[in-house]
Amino acid sequence: NAGVTQTPKFRVLKTGQSMTLLCAQDMNHEYMYWYRQDPGMGLRLIHYSVGEGTTAKGEVPDGYNVSRLKKQNFLLGLESAAPSQTSVYFCASSSQGPRGAGEQFFGPGTRLTVL
Amino acid sequence: GENVEQHPSTLSVQEGDSAVIKCTYSDSASNYFPWYKQELGKRPQLIIDIRSNVGEKKDQRIAVTLNKTAKHFSLHITETQPEDSAVYFCAASMEETGANNLFFGTGTRLTVIP
Numbered sequence A: 001n002a003g004v005t006q007t008p009k010f011r012v013l014k015t016g017q018s019m020t021l022l023c024a025q026d027m028n029h030e031y032m033y034w035y036r037q038d039p040g041m042g043l044r045l046i047h048y049s050v051g052e053g054t055t056a057k058g059e060v061p062d063g064y065n066v067s068r069l070k071k072q073n074f075l076l077g078l079e080s081a082a083p084s085q086t087s088v089y090f091c092a093s094s095s096q097g098p099r100g101a102g103e104q105f106f107g108p109g110t111r112l113t114v115l
Numbered sequence B: 001g002e003n004v005e006q007h008p009s010t011l012s013v014q015e016g017d018s019a020v021i022k023c024t025y026s027d028s029a030s031n032y033f034p035w036y037k038q039e040l041g042k043r044p045q046l047i048i049d050i051r052s053n054v055g056e057k058k059d060q061r062i063a064v065t066l067n068k069t070a071k072h073f074s075l076h077i078t079e080t081q082p083e084d085s086a087v088y089f090c091a092a093s094m095e096e097t098g099a100n101n102l103f104f105g106t107g108t109r110l111t112v113i114p
Helices: none
Strands: A004-007 A009-015 A020-027 A032-036 A043-049 A065-067 A073-078 A087-094 A111-114 B006-009 B009-016 B019-025 B031-037 B045-051 B057-058 B064-068 B072-077 B085-091 B109-113
Touching: A004 A087, A020 A032, A020 A087, A020 A111, A032 A073, A043 A065, A043 A073, A073 A087, B006 B085, B009 B019, B019 B085, B019 B109, B031 B064, B045 B057, B045 B064, B072 B085
Parallel strands: A009 A111, B009 B109
Antiparallel strands: A004 A020, A020 A073, A032 A043, A032 A087, A065 A073, A087 A111, B006 B019, B019 B072, B031 B045, B031 B085, B057 B064, B064 B072, B085 B109
16 A cells, blocks of 8 residues: 655746646545645645545635546646745545544655745 | 644753643634644654544553643643654644544644753
8 A cells, every 4th residue: 555645756847837746545535635834834725625526625725726537636736836836735635434534644745846 | 714823833852751732723613633743854644633522632652632611732742752853733623524624733843852
């Protein structure tokens, strides 16, 4: 079991460029999440998905789009990158527990720099 | 939405001493409170969690307490070891049907001095 994987690990973009971050999980989890982590600000939820074909906005969704065409994959897209999107991006997944979604398992992160 | 505050931002302790990290939350509907440990350059990993129907939970050297009335919860690490050095994040969410959207605190960098 690889758990949660992310590609790429590092990326440098110029302002205005676009890119897609890929998250994959092999645990058959229903729920998937994208967070960004900035110094001194903890992790903030960008978008999440409760199942294949569904997505929803989190705390800081502006400038990002997501898609979940397959249950195991959750894609995060930046259509026109801005320096403010320089961050470390973490994907996470969780399964349905007795009271709702259970423990979130995180991927290794993608360090993105926008020049 | 939920607002989680975490203190202190940095904490240094001597090996063998105890460490306490405190968090407060704003939304009384929150009922799930996990703690994550993140080592330098690594992913966050769950170390312990507590739900609002209990006041305390313990796992070896780690314990978490919850005061629903005051809306605060704390992480206690006893007999600290150098490998406990990391950044610790508290979080809060309303765990019902559907996704478990976590609101994180800003983190505490714990340094255990050998």
